[in-house]
Amino acid sequence: MGRHKKAPRPGRPARLFSIMALTAMTNEKLDAFFLTEEQSGERKINLLRLVFLLVFLANEFSNYYLLKVVAGWLHERAVVTMLAWIAYAAGAWYLVNRRRLYGRAVKYVSAAADALFLALTIVLVEGNNGPLIPVFYILIVGCALRYSYRAILAASAFSALGYAAVWYTSFGNPRLTPIPAYSAVIHLLIMVMMGAFSAYAVKKMRGLVLKFAENFARREMAEGALSRYVSRQVAKKILDSPDGGSAMGVGRRTQAAVLISDIRGFTPLSEGMDPGELVALLNSYFSRMVDVVFRHDGTLDKFVGDALIVVFNDPFEQTDAEKRAVACAAEMQREIAVFNGEQRAGGRHTLGVGIGVHCGPVIAGNVGSESRMDYTVMGDTVNFASRLQGKAPAGAVFVSGAVKAKTEGSFTYKSAGVMDFKGYKEPAEVFELQAA
Secondary structure, eight states, X not given: OOOOXXXXXXXXXXXXXXXXXXXXXXXXXXXXHHHHHHHXXXXXXXXXXXXXXXXXXXXXHIIIIXXXXXXXXXXXXXXXXXXXXXXXXXXXXIIIIISOOOOTTHHHHHHHHHHHHHHHHHHHTTOTTSTTTTHHHHHHHHGGGGOOHHHHHHHHHHHHHHHXXXXXXXXXXXXXXXXXXXXXXXXXXXXXXXXXXXXXXHHHHHHHHHHHHHHHHHHHHHHHHHTTTSOHHHHXXXXXXXXXXXXXXSOEEEEEEEEEEEEETHHHHHHTSOHHHHHHHHHHHHHHHHHHHHHTTOEEEEEETTEEEEEESOSSOOTTHHHHHHHHHHHHHHHHHHHHHHHHHTTOOOOEEEEEEEEEEEXXXXXXXXXXXXXXXXXXXXXXXXXXXXHOOTTOEEEOHHHHHHHTTTSOEEEEEEEOOTTOSSOEEEEEESOO
16 A cells, blocks of 8 residues: 655644634624625615604694694794705615615714704704704614614714704703703713613624634634544534544544555556546545545544545444444445446546455544644554455455454355464454445
C-alpha cells in the first residue's frame, strides 16, 4: 500500500485566526441581514406613517365640518401642516417602498423629520397640553421596527428636542397655559429613559442573534470537520452528546470492528497512468466507498494511499458493530462492481479490491503534534485486519474467526483455510464472506 500525506490541520494560532475570521464573517453577514431588516422596517414605518396621517387628516375635517369643535384659523394651520407632513410621507414611501432607495442615514433623517413635523403641528395648533403629546412616545417605540439601537436613541433625542420646543413656545402666548416645569422635565426624562431602555433591548437582541449565529457557524464548522470521519448523522450525535466533540479526541481503550480495504495491483496501475487521471480515478472510487461507509455509520480512520481504514463501535457504542462492518464490506464490493461496469463502458481502468474485517480491543483517539492531529485506532486488532485484507483477493471479503462468531447468524461464510500471517507465530483460520 502506498502512502500520501494529508493536509496539516491548523495549530493554535491558525485556530485562533479561524475563529476571528469566522466572527468577522458572521458580523458581516449579520450586518447585511440587519441592514435588510432596517430597510424592511423603514418601509413598514413609511406605510404606517401614511395611514396615521390620512386618518388624522380625516379626523381633523370631521372635527371642523361635522362636529364644529375647531376654530377656523386653527383648522387651516392644522390642514397646512398635515398636508406638508403627508407630502413628506408620500415622498419617503415612494423612494424607499417603491424605488427601493435606502441608506443607513435614511432612518435618522426620517426620525428627525417626524419629530419636527409633530412639534410644528403641536405649536401651530397650540396643542401644548393636548392629545398629540403622546405621539412623541409613539415615535420612539415605533423606531424599534428599524432594529437599530442608534436610531432609537436618535428618535428619543429628536422627540425630546421637539417637546422642548413645544414647551418653550408655550410661554408668552396669552391663549395658552404654560407647561409647568416639573411636568415638562418629567416628559423629557421619560422620553430619554424610554429611548435608553428600548435601545438597550434592541442592542441586546442583536448581540444575542450574533452570539447564536457564531455558535451555529462554529457548530457547522465542527460538524464539517467531524464529517471527514463520520456521517453527518453521527457528527451531529457527537456534538449533541454531553462531552461534545471531545469524544473523538480523548485517548481510550475500546472494543472495535476494523475494516481495511486495498486496491489490488495498484502500484503497476499507477505507474502506467497519467497523474491527473489517476487522482480522478481514486477520488471517484473513494467518494463511493466513503458514501457506503457513512451509510453504515462507520468512522473513517484514514486513507493510506489506495487503502481505506474504517472503524465501527467508536466513538459511540454500536452493539452490532461487527455486523455493520461486514454489511459495509459487502456493500462496498457491490458498489465496486457497479463502479467497474461504468468504467468499462467509458473505456477506463477498473479496480479490484480486497477487504479484511477483524474485531477486538483497540486504542482510539487523536494522535499527533500540537500543529497536526489525526483521529486513529491502534493495536493488534488493526494490524491483524491489515494482514487479513492482504490475503483477500480482488472482489473478496475475508473475516477473522472472531468476526464470524459474532455475525454467522446474519451472513454466510466459507473457510478460506488456515493461513500464516507475518508477525504472528500461530496460523489462523480465515473465512470468506459469501454473496458479497
